[in-house]
Amino acid sequence: MTYAATAALRIRPVMGVQQTFYQRPVNAVPATPFKIACSNCHLGVMCTPVQLSDSEASRLDELVATRRRVRRGAALFVPGETFTSLFAIRSGFFKTYIATEDGREQVTGFQMAGEILGLDGIACGSHSCSAIALEDAEVCVMPYERLDEFSREIPALQKHLQKILSREIVREHGVMMMLGSMRAEERLASFLLDIVQRLHMRGFSSSELVLRMTREEIGSYLGLKLETVSRTFSQLAERGILSVRHRHICIRDASALRAIVVNAAH
């Protein structure tokens, strides 16, 4: 077993079934192996790539001030909270959402290990959305001031933070496309493909997954009501494209699922 794989296990222990959501099926072909320990972690990509000298690399170890545990259901930050740090997800699963005065909520994303939370706070010094852990989680706390200071010394870091921000913008463009011009079935299909692809990058199955969010949260993200999400799951299952047992999803016909997203003429 490579160091990379060990690291992966460290990030997301694969133990008992109860704990092991998004578990890699026993008989699955090992997914594309990691090149380095943190290759599936933005922070990792932020630290490791290419042009870092040893001294720079060791300097980066100081970037993470502390770790912070977030229990399932608890908030990592809430709107209005002063922005002090970015958070790299070490383990666990989050949702972010915004709320309006009149009580409407819109889930803006689901984040998993290796992704960065808190980017919204840079804009005006306080957070504008909530980040809620959907399973017990641990994050690396990176004080923004420190990050900024390090960026000045390590140009690659500065550039990388900008890339992470830009990537989020591009991701949201995709969400806008989905919300603006796809039908329910296409939205759910592209959602599942997105989640499963990101899990696959982390070494999990590309066909099986356990959702960490409710139908209502999926619906909020997709701009649909929970009943519509449920019905659409059922329809895809009936057509043999998925098996759905509550939150346990198995993609039986991935190309059919992709075809739904792409071929959806009109």
Add this chain to the structure above:
Amino acid sequence: MTYAATAALRIRPVMGVQQTFYQRPVNAVPATPFKIACSNCHLGVMCTPVQLSDSEASRLDELVATRRRVRRGAALFVPGETFTSLFAIRSGFFKTYIATEDGREQVTGFQMAGEILGLDGIACGSHSCSAIALEDAEVCVMPYERLDEFSREIPALQKHLQKILSREIVREHGVMMMLGSMRAEERLASFLLDIVQRLHMRGFSSSELVLRMTREEIGSYLGLKLETVSRTFSQLAERGILSVRHRHICIRDASALRAIVVNAAH
């Protein structure tokens, strides 16, 4: 007339009616006057605020490599094009949109003078969306490498670029909310309020505006068909909230318009 107002005229000449879209009505109370010439320009905010020494400020004049004219209907950049520069809009009006293989388009935003284009290109070194001028425009070309270099010397600049990126993320959260959980009328109302507020910040009327985009482009942005946009305009006009003469819109009852966005219970 203050220098600020002069500068505003320089940016957007107010001459004949044919040329003067978003014209400030003759009898309108002058809108919140500019504090400084570029206060309504991200680039300006990037350059001018607080902690810049004279030498730093003069250094920033070198940031803009060239100006570039973009004719109405022409592209500033297209998907796949190598990312080299950010663009500050000096005058004119743009739309950005992404397209899928199957020909669907989604307008991701409308940009006006003082706003920054090209942020999507940072993510992976090439642009992922198109930027099209909706009226003859001029942009300041800021080579990214140079920007990056300057950022290292001028910490405030580095921070400001991050803020611009983060602000775009937050803006898109708002779009997601709109697309995900608002009805047609609410979407159009929030769209108009957004546009008119941004125009007002630039010294134009807070009640009159001339749209630079078609119903179809508005519809694409709002996740609606052009017919629905047209009908919704008509309904709002019938209720006395707007006057609509093609692209010339007059907001007759701004608080009613705001109430549509906020009070939309459910």
Add this chain to the structure above:
DNA sequence: CGACACCTTGAAGAGGTTCAAGAAATGTGG
């Protein structure tokens, strides 16, 4: 094991889309 949260499914209804036709602006070329 029982309470609670979550999910599924049905039926009726609303909001938005589609298709179609005509009217109003805009731009073009003579």
Add this chain to the structure above:
DNA sequence: CCACATTTCTTGAACCTCTTCAAGGTGTCG
């Protein structure tokens, strides 16, 4: 500068997708 072609906009009617309301089922957790 005017007439014509083109684009853009409006409006109607039928249709369809998704929502709403409601009831019952399933899984989870204390």
